Amino acid sequence: MTVTAVNVLISLGVAALAVAVWKAIVMVIQIATSPLRNIPGPPNSNWVYGNLKEIFATENSVLHEGWVAKYGNTIKYKGWLSRNRLFTVDTRALNYILSHSNEYQKPALARYNLGEVLGEGLLIVEGEQHRQQRRIMNPAFGPAQIRELTEIFVEKAQKLCLFWRNEISKSGEPARIDVLNGLSKMTLDVIGLAGFNYEFDSLNIDGKPNELNQAFSVMFRSLEGFAIVFPLLKALIPPLRLIPDGRSRRIAKARKVMRRMGMELITKKKAEILRAAAGEKEKDNLQSRDLLTLLIKANLATDLPESHRLSDEDVLAQVPTFLVAGHETTSNATAWCLYALTQAPEVQQKLREELWSIPTENPSMDELNELPYLEAVVRETMRVHAPVPSTIRVAMTDDVIPLDTPFVDVHGQVQDSIRVKKGDPIFIPILVINRSKALWGEDAFEFKPERWESVPDAVQHIPGVWANQMSFLGGPRACIGYRFSLIEMKALIFALVRAFEFELAVPPEEIMKKSTAVQRPLVRSEMDKGCQLPLLIKPYHTV
Numbered sequence: 001m002t003v004t005a006v007n008v009l010i011s012l013g014v015a016a017l018a019v020a021v022w023k024a025i026v027m028v029i030q031i032a033t034s035p036l037r038n039i040p041g042p043p044n045s046n047w048v049y050g051n052l053k054e055i056f057a058t059e060n061s062v063l064h065e066g067w068v069a070k071y072g073n074t075i076k077y078k079g080w081l082s083r084n085r086l087f088t089v090d091t092r093a094l095n096y097i098l099s100h101s102n103e104y105q106k107p108a109l110a111r112y113n114l115g116e117v118l119g120e121g122l123l124i125v126e127g128e129q130h131r132q133q134r135r136i137m138n139p140a141f142g143p144a145q146i147r148e149l150t151e152i153f154v155e156k157a158q159k160l161c162l163f164w165r166n167e168i169s170k171s172g173e174p175a176r177i178d179v180l181n182g183l184s185k186m187t188l189d190v191i192g193l194a195g196f197n198y199e200f201d202s203l204n205i206d207g208k209p210n211e212l213n214q215a216f217s218v219m220f221r222s223l224e225g226f227a228i229v230f231p232l233l234k235a236l237i238p239p240l241r242l243i244p245d246g247r248s249r250r251i252a253k254a255r256k257v258m259r260r261m262g263m264e265l266i267t268k269k270k271a272e273i274l275r276a277a278a279g280e281k282e283k284d285n286l287q288s289r290d291l292l293t294l295l296i297k298a299n300l301a302t303d304l305p306e307s308h309r310l311s312d313e314d315v316l317a318q319v320p321t322f323l324v325a326g327h328e329t330t331s332n333a334t335a336w337c338l339y340a341l342t343q344a345p346e347v348q349q350k351l352r353e354e355l356w357s358i359p360t361e362n363p364s365m366d367e368l369n370e371l372p373y374l375e376a377v378v379r380e381t382m383r384v385h386a387p388v389p390s391t392i393r394v395a396m397t398d399d400v401i402p403l404d405t406p407f408v409d410v411h412g413q414v415q416d417s418i419r420v421k422k423g424d425p426i427f428i429p430i431l432v433i434n435r436s437k438a439l440w441g442e443d444a445f446e447f448k449p450e451r452w453e454s455v456p457d458a459v460q461h462i463p464g465v466w467a468n469q470m471s472f473l474g475g476p477r478a479c480i481g482y483r484f485s486l487i488e489m490k491a492l493i494f495a496l497v498r499a500f501e502f503e504l505a506v507p508p509e510e511i512m513k514k515s516t517a518v519q520r521p522l523v524r525s526e527m528d529k530g531c532q533l534p535l536l537i538k539p540y541h542t543v
């Protein structure tokens with residue numbers, strides 16, 4: 001090693017140490033002075049992990065629900081390095097936090113981790129950059145655009161039916177099939193085509209994974225590996241980011257492939273759009289309907305002020321953003337729907353009868369939306385099995401959060417609002433609110449599509465962009481893709497429940513939920529196989 005390299009390493013080490021000491025001091029001051037310390041909550045379990053280890057070990061937010069029962073609606077618990085975290089189920093407070101998205105942003109740590117993989121896409125940018133991106137992207141996700149994409153959803157749902165029929169023909173009926181695998185392939189194919197007119201073709205029975213598919217697999221896996229110590233240290237202590245490790249090398253390689261192909265797509269689309277604008281007629285095929293084309297078109301609009309335009313870099317960052325945000329969320333949601341239907345055979349049959357009541361295999365968006373029981377089943381699945389069970393925010397300034405229900409602090413004083421200090425983390429309890437007995441009634445934990453015939457008044461106060469629930473969140477950072485995913489799910493359930501009968505292939509107590517960012521199914525006695533949902537599937541024969 002040369003003297004220069006040694007010097008560089010020493011400087012890096014000193015810088016890293018200085019940042020680590022500085023961060024530690026800031027954190028100790030934060031813990032000692034944050035008003036959150038006066039809020040009641042469970043005892044700390046571990047100095048390093050706080051209460052996080054027990055949270056990760058619990059399914060379905062049961063631990064959080066127990067805390068609410070014991071300590072009340074507004075509590076604090078401990079996060080990394082025993083830092084206080086606010087947790088409230090007060091709907092007025094949650095509404096306030098979500099609607100003040102500038103004052104309550106995503107934590108820098110989560111943004112760094114996601115940003116390393118995705119670039120500056122809509123999921124991670126904040127402030128003016130977010131408003132600018134969202135303004136350009138909103139129209140591409142509107143009802144009229146989703147109507148156009150329904151054909152892709154239906155076609156790919158039918159392809160999944162073929163894929164499973166092929167497996168049944170090989171192993172006999174009923175066949176044991178991991179439905180998560182096929183659903184994940186289907187939603188990847190859909191987001192490829194509907195997102196940017198790219199054919200992953202992962203549902204092709206003989207197909208090999210293509211180059212972009214492989215690059216994305218690396219990216220998805222690296223997002224899951226966040227708990228590994230060195231990447232975590234790198235996220236916390238910026239000078240360490242200069243030291244490459246296996247994960248960052250893999251990500252850099254995958255990003256290179258994605259960048260090259262993404263830029264090719266963008267350049268091609270820009271040229272198509274400009275040619276069309278110059279009067280050369282483009283064929284009206286699916287190419288012009290995908291989200292990326294719509295986004296580029298909106299971005300090239302002549303009446304758009306220059307300051308509102310996105311750079312090519314920003315447009316490029318939306319490609320992996322759509323994939324990460326829209327692929328596994330929808331496939332897991334649909335897997336949980338099939339699981340719920342296996343546990344309620346009468347609901348499965350009633351749904352199947354409704355789906356067979358319309359005389360077409362290729363329903364339009366409006367036809368799908370006109371099926372009331374399908375709507376109720378989708379709502380109930382999203383409520384009970386919210387694929388994203390929680391998220392997190394950080395207070396960007398000192399603030400006072402209004403409350404519906406006052407709480408009693410650790411000094412016995414009644415408080416009718418929550419004081420927070422800049423830097424305080426806040427847990428956003430999506431699943432806890434979706435399953436709250438106080439809001440939904442005593443049967444809140446049960447899967448009952450019929451409840452949607454008349455919901456309690458209390459749920460009107462839940463701050464959600466859709467169906468009185470928080471599954472797609474609410475406020476300016478609510479999921480931009482919720483209409484997309486709901487019609488995709490409906491198209492899937494329509495095709496699958498008409499074509500097959502589903503039963504769980506293992507006893508129900510074997511199925512557990514693994515919660516990383518997305519809640520996925522696992523089989524307790526087959527953890528080595530990773531996430532899966534094995535169902536027994538046989539073709540449904542109409543009489």
Ligand code: HEM
Nearest residue numbers: 122123325326329330333387388391472477479480481485
């Ligand atoms: C069942 C399926 C889905 C669920 C449960 C879901 C849920 C969510 C949630 C909870 C958020 C907020 C995350 C946070 O701020 O912490 C979000 C944001 C987002 N979702 Fe979805 N999503 C789904 C499908 C989709 C699809 C299909 C797309 C795109 C095609 C998509 C694109 C996005 C984007 C871009 C954001 C960031 C929005 C912003 O910050 O302005 N999602 N989603």
